[in-house]
Amino acid sequence: MTDDAAPGLPDLRASDADRERVAEVLRDALAEGRLDMTEFEERLEETYKARTYGELAPITRDLPVAGVTPPPVVSLHKEPVEEGSWAGRIVGGEGSSAWAVAVLSGFQRRGRWTAPRRFNCFAFWGGGEIDLREANFAAGEIEINCVAIMGGVQITVPPGVEVVVRGIGVMGGFDQRETGVPGDPGAPRVVVGGFAFWGGVGIERKKTRAARRQEKLDRKAAKRELRSSSRDDEGETHRRILEDHKDLLHGHGLGRGQGAGSGPRDERRERRYED
Structure with missing residues (x-):
């Protein structure tokens, strides 16, 4: 990120994907010898602490790739990923x-990012997170190669995504629970391979937040509709019961042509007087 990366928007909040893009620039600079390990660790710490574009911009200002970083597309409406x-x-x-390293530390790839055809990651006494739920895919089949030594990914x-696991574990392992679950038509295929020693690679199928x-x-709306329908049904039932009760009272009373005080006792009393 540079001062030009977010023109006029230095106070706009940065996303996890923005921080990951800056972290990737720093990793490339470390690999090319433009930064030593101390500088890399200091800038990486500043990157993950940054909350706005204005805080991210100075971190890569003196790196050659910073000038070509495209400005972020700002939308006030977050569109859900279908x-x-x-x-x-x-x-x-x-x-x-395309790669990530965690040595006594961690890495994350999540949010809106594009997973390459082959992604390599290494974790030693550290951990990593690769989240593909909101990601795009560079191809219909991608490979994630993990090496976890006393660490995990x-x-x-x-x-809907098909998962194939081909990793090898020694005193460690690769999660096999998602292997064999068929994918949706047209969905990408994710092949997970690599090596785990005293470490592990977990695979989880999960919906986005x-x-x-x-x-x-939707469940709350369905419950409200059900409760409303139930109340209507109960009201209709009560009305029917009241109407039936009124009909019953009418049938035992005025419906037989008897007065309010007439009954079998009155008839017996009248016969006694006549005798």
């Missing part, structure tokens, strides 16, 4: 991030 529209999420290209995929929130709202 899990079923897979054709729009397989976008091609190289992907926004957690992979989260959206419903927006989807879960919408389901919760």
Whole structure:
């Protein structure tokens, strides 16, 4: 990010995806020798502490790639990701991030990002999170290669994605629970491989927060409708009971042509007087 990355919007809140883009620039700079380890760690810490574009901009100002970072597209309305529209999420290209390293630390890839055809990650006494629920895909099949040594990597995929696990574990392992679950037509295929030693790679199928929130709202609306319908049914039942009760009283009373005080006792009393 640079001063030009968010013109006129220095106080706009940055997203997790914005921080990850800056972190990726720092990792590339470390690999190219533009930053030493101390500078990299200091800037990475500043990146994850940053809350606005104005705080992110100075972190990569002196790096050559900072000048070509495209400005963010700002929308006041967050559009939910439709899990079923897979054709729009397989976008091609190289992907926004191709590798990640966690040594006594952690890494995250989540939010709106493009998963490449092959993503390599390494965790040593650290952990990583790869969340594909809101991600786009560079191809219909992508591979995630994980090496976890006394560390772990957690992979989260959206419903409908096919998962194939080919990793090897020694005193560790790869989660196999999602293997064999068929994917939706046109959905991408995620192949998870690599090696785990005293570590593990977990795979979880989970809906996005927006989807879960919408389901919760739908359930509440259905319950309200059910309660309203139940109250209407109870009211109708009570009305029918009252009408039946009135008919019953009418049948035992005025319906037989008897007065309010007439009855069997009055008839016996009249016969006694006549005798």
